[in-house]
Amino acid sequence: MFLEQIVAIIPDLNKAFSETFLMMSISVVLSAVFGIPLGILLFVTDNELLAENRWINRIAGFVVNVIRSTPFVILLVALIPLTSIVAGTIVGPKAATVPLAVAAIPFYARLVESSLKEINKGVIEAAIAMGSTLWHIIFKILLVEARSGLILGLTVTTISLLGFSAMAGIVGGGGIGDLAIRFGYYRFDNVIMFTTVVILIVIVQVIQAIGDKLAKRLDKR
């Protein structure tokens, strides 16, 4: 009985899974590509040894806080004009990646910043004493010393994105979370709801395990 029901939704699940995969992979990559530089900017502009600049730090920090304090659903709708420019459409999984990335970038940037703050200040001081430029310090010290923290932060970001992506149904983004809400929750179909939630749990577990393992392997402290 359960089994039949599950078999019946396999095509839907397949489609939802690939939608989730598409949304997640694009937005995770965007989070890393923009979140790491933004996190570095927040860190170096707040460090007297590096590139202290109170104004840039305050402005960047303010923008990050504004986006982070906006509920995702509101962000989703508010960003429709941007989405239409960037993705060329305002519906579907591709369109959903725009607000997902916009929400995740500042989130990850803060995690990047806090991993950078954990780096031993003495190492940065030593690097300066050796005549390093800011670029040397960013690429050879900060990113190297914080690498496992960056991986763990990206893991947390990915998992949060998975949660956000459930709301992407509002713009027809689809995905597993959306399936759980539309079929399971709104239609009181406990089997589908249960199945999709289990799948989500498994995905989260797998992502966390991979992140933990990778971070541990890279950590030589």
Added chain:
Amino acid sequence: MVELIELSKTYQSKNKTVHAVDNISLKIENGEIFGIVGYSGAGKSSLLRCINMLEKPTSGQVLIDGTDITKLSLPDLRRLRQSIGMIFQHFNLIANRTVAGNIAYPMEVAGKSKAEIANRTAELLELVELSDKANVYPAQLSGGQKQRVGIARALANDPKLLLCDEATSALDPKTTRSILNLLKRINQQLGISIVLITHEMEVVKEICHRVAIMSEGKIVETGTAFQIFANPQEEITKGFVNSVLDIQLPAHLLTDKGDNKQLIKVVFKGKEAEEPIIDSMLRNFSVKANFLHARIDYIQDTPMGVFVLELAGDLAERERAIAFLDRETAGTEVIPYVS
């Protein structure tokens, strides 16, 4: 080599001004090991950091080989820093780079070629006796080994000057000694000038040629290591010297032993420590002497000894003996018994 002229560094906090470095002028000669000694908070760390501009002095000049580095542009300052090595109390190695990677870092910064870096790294690993640890991460090393990596890293770009920030304060006495010997060897073999800050007089005793004693941002006394040990002028200097040379006798030795005995402390400095002065005293005067305490320290190969003797004999004879010792040694004093 290094000349500081009326150097000051002031920190301004909300309700007070701290003069970490207060109008200091100082000259460090080529090839010497110069020690700056002070308690924590004396400003020695700020002073050291002004020499490579990790801290920007509030006023004054820092001349390195005649160039005022307080006026250098940032790129010029970076180039200069590549030629000044620095080692730290907590080593400050890059945790996610291997030993070889840490030593290579300053050479990468200086834009050396891969082959050059590989050769020099191997050379330096040999110098600090860590060739077998090239591919190990710092977390797997002992404190002494980490400091050796720090030293190798500091020497990578052939500096003429090495700054040591409490380099041995986090190490045990045995490791401290081996690191100090390494620094001494570097100074002698490579001719690198060393400026070190420390609160441990042992370090001064072992390797410093000259010393400055620092307190509350000022230099209160300067001299050769031997002068400082043998003839400290200021109270604070005496405190530091005593931390190494002070003697503590157990209470029962200090209790009154009657009219025919007394305790004396005799200090020998330099050449006289090698003369048989005590022997002459015993032959020339009819007194008996019993050693209660004796130690000789070598300050840069110059001996300095402190002896406590219990002298027995007639009062008159004892006084003549003490007068003799006082004449022949750096100082003889009577230690009163406590009743």
